[in-house]
Amino acid sequence: MQAKIIDGKAFARGFEADMRRRIGLFEKDYGMVPGLAVILVGDNPASQVYVRNKERACRRIGMHSEVLRLPADTSEQALFEKIDAYNANPAIHGLLVQFPVPAPLSEERIVARILPGKDVDGLTVENAGRLFSGREGLVSCTPRGVIELIKSTGQRIAGRRAVVVGRSNLVGKPVALLLLRENATVTLCHSRTENLAAVTSKADILVSAVGRPGFLTGAYIKEGAVVIDVGTSRVEGKLKGDVCFSEAVEKAAFITPVPGGVGPMTIAMLLDNTILAAQRQVK
Numbered sequence: 001m002q003a004k005i006i007d008g009k010a011f012a013r014g015f016e017a018d019m020r021r022r023i024g025l026f027e028k029d030y031g032m033v034p035g036l037a038v039i040l041v042g043d044n045p046a047s048q049v050y051v052r053n054k055e056r057a058c059r060r061i062g063m064h065s066e067v068l069r070l071p072a073d074t075s076e077q078a079l080f081e082k083i084d085a086y087n088a089n090p091a092i093h094g095l096l097v098q099f100p101v102p103a104p105l106s107e108e109r110i111v112a113r114i115l116p117g118k119d120v121d122g123l124t125v126e127n128a129g130r131l132f133s134g135r136e137g138l139v140s141c142t143p144r145g146v147i148e149l150i151k152s153t154g155q156r157i158a159g160r161r162a163v164v165v166g167r168s169n170l171v172g173k174p175v176a177l178l179l180l181r182e183n184a185t186v187t188l189c190h191s192r193t194e195n196l197a198a199v200t201s202k203a204d205i206l207v208s209a210v211g212r213p214g215f216l217t218g219a220y221i222k223e224g225a226v227v228i229d230v231g232t233s234r235v236e237g238k239l240k241g242d243v244c245f246s247e248a249v250e251k252a253a254f255i256t257p258v259p260g261g262v263g264p265m266t267i268a269m270l271l272d273n274t275i276l277a278a279q280r281q282v283k
Helices: 008-030 045-061 077-090 107-113 125-133 141-152 174-182 195-199 262-281
Strands: 037-040 065-068 092-096 161-165 184-191 205-208 228-229 233-235 237-238
Touching: 008 045, 008 262, 037 045, 037 077, 037 262, 045 065, 045 141, 065 077, 065 161, 077 092, 077 107, 092 262, 125 174, 141 174, 141 228, 141 262, 161 174, 161 195, 174 184, 174 205, 184 195
Parallel strands: 037 065, 037 092, 161 184, 161 205, 205 228
Antiparallel strands: 233 237
C-alpha cells in the first residue's frame, strides 16, 4: 500500500479562500477587519520564521496584522504592559506571544496575562477548561488543524481507534479531547507507555507529537491507518517529523509530510480563531 500524501499547504490555502470571504462580510457589517497582534521577544531564528509566515498569511486574506518585536532582555513588567495595551485595543481581536521566550520570562504567567477572549492560541486555563468541559471556546491551533486534516481524508472518525503519542498541554491533550469530541475511542500514550508499538499498531488514526525524529518506524503503523505527524525537529538543517516517512508511507492509507503537513494548517487555524474571536467580541 502506498499512502496518499495529505497536502496541508494546499488544504490551508482552501481555508484561506473562505476566510477572505468571511473577513469581507465582517468588514461590511462592522466597518473594520479582524486584527491579530503577535509579540516576539528575542531573536530565536525559528520563531522569526513562524512570525513572518503568520504576517504573510494575514496579508493574503486581508486581516489586520501587527507584530511587536522586543529585545531578549525585556522585563516581565515591560512585556505585561504591552500585553495589557493589546488586551484593551478594540482593533486587536487576537493576541499571542510567540514561544519560546527567553529566560527568565515565564510562559505560564504570560499566557495568564492574555484575555481569554483574545487568546487565539487557546492556551489560557479558561479556554483549556472550556475544551475539557465541551463548552465553546478558542481551541489550540495545531490540534484544530490535526482534526481538519483527518477529516480532509474522508475517513470516518466516530467509532475508530485513535492513538495520540505525546501528552503536552499544547498538542497531545487537546488532540485527544478533540478526537473524543468526534466520538473516536482514544488512547493517550507517552514516554512511560509500555510496549508502545503494540498500542500504536492497532490505531486506525495515529497522531504523533513527541519531537523525536524518525521515532515511529513502520512497525508502529497499522496497515491502512491515517497518520498525522506533528513532530518538527531540525536535523542537519532540515525539518524531520516523528514518523519514519519512508517506512510509514508503505503501510498507511494517508499521511502528512514534514514540512508541509500540519504546519500550514496551524497558521490557518490561528487566523480562523482570530475571526471567531472578532465575531464574538463585536456581539
